[in-house]
Amino acid sequence: MKAGEFLKKITNNPFTEFTSIYANLDGKLVPITAIKPDRENNLIFFSQNKKQELSMRKIYSILLLHENRTIYFWNGGNKIKIYGYRITGNKIIF
Numbered sequence: 256m257k258a259g260e261f262l263k264k265i266t267n268n269p270f271t272e273f274t275s276i277y278a279n280l281d282g283k284l285v286p287i288t289a290i291k292p293d294r295e296n297n298l299i300f301f302s303q304n305k306k307q308e309l310s311m312r313k314i315y316s317i318l319l320l321h322e323n324r325t326i327y328f329w330n331g332g333n334k335i336k337i338y339g340y341r342i343t344g345n346k347i348i349f
């Protein structure tokens with residue numbers, strides 16, 4: 256999924272306010288704490304221990320800046336391509 260496509264989908268409804276984005280790892284919700292571009296022109300979502308989750312304002316601005324990049328989630332030593340998401344309450348979950 257491209258960052259611009261993801262941004263369009265999550266901002267489609269102006270009445271829905273999300274708290275942050277989370278990754279579902281082995282049934283546990285882990286907050287996204289960093290988003291960075293890599294050398295291969297992709298946008299990588301990270302989850303780091305003991306770091307505060309990113310605010311949606313920061314996430315929106317990063318997605319807007321890098322809207323043509325494909326989004327991935329970094330899990331240990333693996334890049335996992337993000338094809339979809341689900342919304343539970345006010346959380347976006349990969």
